Structure formats: C-alpha cells, structure tokens
Amino acid sequence: MNDIRENWSGSVKFQPQNYSYPITEEEICALVKLARMSGRKIRMVGAGHSFTPLAQPTDILVSLDKMQGLISADKSSMRATVWAGTRLKALGEILHAEGMAMENLGDIDVQAIAGAMSTGTHGTGTRFGTLATQLRGITFVDGTGELRTLKAESDADLFPALQISLGSCGIITRLEIQTVPAYKLQYVAKKSTLDHVLANLESYKSQNRNFEFYWFPYTQTVQTKESNETSENPTPRGVGKWLNDIVLENGVFSVLSGISKNIPGTSAAMSKLSAAGVSSGKDINWSHRVYATPRLVKFQEMEYNIPQEHFSEAIRRLDAVIRQRKFKVHFPMECRWVAPDNIYLSPAYQRESAYIAVHMYKGMPHQEYFEAMEEILQSYGGRPHWGKMHTMRSNQLKKVYPMWDKFQEIRRQMDPDGVFLNPYLTELFGA
Secondary structure, eight states, X not given: OOOOEEOTTSSOEEOOSEEEOOOSHHHHHHHHHHHHHHTOOEEEESSSOOSSXXXXXXXXXXXXXXXXXXXXXXXXXXXXXXXXXXXXXXXXXXXXXXTEEOSXXXXXXXXXXXXXXXXXXXXXXXXXXXXXXXXXXXXXXOTTSOEEXXXXXXXXXXXXXXXXXXXXXXXXXXXXXXXXXXXXXXXXXXXEXXXXXXXXXXXXXXXXXXXXXXXXXXXXXXXXXXXXXXXXXXXXXXXXXXXXXXXXXXXXXXXXXXXHHHSGGGHXXXXXXXXXXXXXXXXXXXXXXXXXXXXXSOEEEEEEEEEGGGHHHHHHHHHHHHHHHTOOOOOOEEEEEEOOBOOTTOTTBTSOEEEEEEEEETTSOOHHHHXXXXXXXXXXXXXXXXXXXOOOOHHHHHHHOTTHHHHHHHHHHHOTTXXXXXXXXXXXXXX
C-alpha cells in the first residue's frame, strides 16, 4: 500500500507494507504464525496517540478497530471484559449502561484501551495507580501465534509483564477490567499561584480524590483542577463549560500558539497572556464524562515520573532553567500524582509518584527544550512515560526499572523470534 500515515502529533510517519484489520482472534493467530514462518514483523496501532515510534511498522501493521465493544459484564464481581480495540470514550458509555465505571481515567479518551494500558497511561490521584492496575485478565496472541489468557490472581509472575508491555509480548485481543459502581464527580477548576500550590501541595493531594495543576512558564500562574465524588445531579454542559474547554483552552490558546510559532520571540509574552486568560469553572457529571478534556491544539509531549518527594524542588529547577536559557515556550506543564504499583515496566513501580508533562506547540522546535527538562527529571531517577518523547535507552532504563531484566526475560519467552519488534523497540530494549 502507498498511503503514508502519521500519529496524532505528526511526530511519526509510517508506510506499512500491509495493513490488517482482523475481526476474530483466529485471524490474528493465523497472521502471527504466517509472519513468524516467513520472518516478517508485526506492529499494532490503536488511535495513534503515542508521540514515539512504538507503533511504527517496517512490515505489517495490525489495527483492532473492528474488534471493539463489550464482551461480558459480571455485576457480582464488577468485572467487565472488552475487546482490545475499544476506544476509551466509547468504553465509558458502554460501562455506564451496565452501571459500571473505571475507577480512574486520564484526561484524553480517544485511545484504544489496549494501547492506553500497554503504554502506562495514567490519570491523577494519590489513591490510584496507572490504568493498567485496573486489569484482572489479559487475552493475547503470543509470538508463536498461540492464544493465551493470563489472570492477575493465578499468573502472578507473568501478569505484571503483560500489563504494560509496549506491545512487545503479543497482540492483546481482550481485557478484563475491575470496575466500580458508576459514580459522579464534581469538577472544579481555579486560578492560583505556583507558590501557593507548592506551599499547600499536601492538602491539595490529600483533600481531593483527583488533583492536578497546569503551570504556565514565565509566570506564577497555575490552573488547579480538583474532582471529588458527589451525589448531586449532573449540571447541563452549557455555556460555562463550553467557554472554558473550547474557547479558552483551545480556541484562544490556538491563536496565541500560532503567534508564538510565527514569532518565537513572543513565547514568554504568549505564556503570560495565556495565564491571564485562565478561568475558573465547575461541572458535575458521571465520571467518564468529567475526566477527559478536548485537545484541539496539537503539540509534542515529554512526560517523566519522579518520586513525589522531589516534586517541588524539581519544578523550581525547571522554572529556573527555562528563565535562564530563555526557552521559547508558552505551553503549560501538567503535574499529576499516581500511587505505586508492582507492574514491571510501570513508571510508578513501587514508588509514590509525581508526573511532570512538558509540551511544545506542534511545529516549534522542541528538542533543546525537552533535553534540558529531561536532564533535570532524570537526575531524580526519572522514568519516562512510554507513549511520550524521551531519549532513554536500555543501559539507562535498567538503572531505574528494578524489574527490567525480568521483563526482558518474559518478553523473549512470549516472542522468541522478535515478531513484534520494530527498530525503535530493538534500540529501546537493546535487543
């Protein structure tokens, strides 16, 4: 095929030799067996929302777009099994119809659930782990073409490798999720200052179910976002919410971003103007309708996980370097918190975590800025978000992931011939 495709941000372009849209697990098994016998390579793609070449194929690209929807819902155990290609936005409505919900979600809901889980996607809240911690069963086709199912309870040694695997252990076909009863959230956004938030950070984290904030470079301005469970009725998604999400966070910001791109010297001024436009807002709705925010302004992103005890110091250092080196950036940093887990490749593996996400408007040079921010975050034992830009490779990753070698052992067991490796993963793993 001759069509060239690209990911959401345009950072990765690819042209697969073959594109497969299977509709059954049997088709996937046959495809993998054929690829293995003929020495071909397979990569999987979801919504294309990763900023790295994780899904970039050299040969066959598999999409599970035709394998979406609910397979079963067990109300007694509150577990739901879904096809791996199901988009998170659709999944929220599917589970809601069953009186169920995911206990936590990130702020983007366009991803396929298998891709979101496999890259360590997360939301925020010190009581909640990455999305993959909600998995209780994973069905996948391994590198020999065999259909396998692993359970959290009975496969304690292997399961943590499959929860976040970067698609390197097999093609995930279905996922069993531990859900909770459907719940409503009251979302409140407020304008504050960096000094105030850092001085009161422990209160913000402990007194809110979900807490995050955005900080605008070259300013003291932050926008805090708090969500807490409520029994109140949903509010109409009227002018106020529309004004904040679409006009201010996307429309006006898009105009300022365009100015910053065309006249880079105005970046600091555009950041200050963006900060001046930060508004307060409130919304009450079912959880899956609250978590996500529209992302109409495209950007490149790098995100690192660091131990939460170093968060305030890290932010101060990032601020100082931005000002000292006068980086041309106006996009805010996003700051979130995640509970520890025991997933081998989870950035939150066995530590209370803070995540700091660094952005640059699409089309503006980001490499030098990202490298400077990355150096600081790595100095705290930083671990990269697998779906975001970073420069770390196997020799560095082994030092910050205690279960790195264990994961690689299981990966080779699941895919002995490297059917699911592409050049990026080969370099990343040192395979």
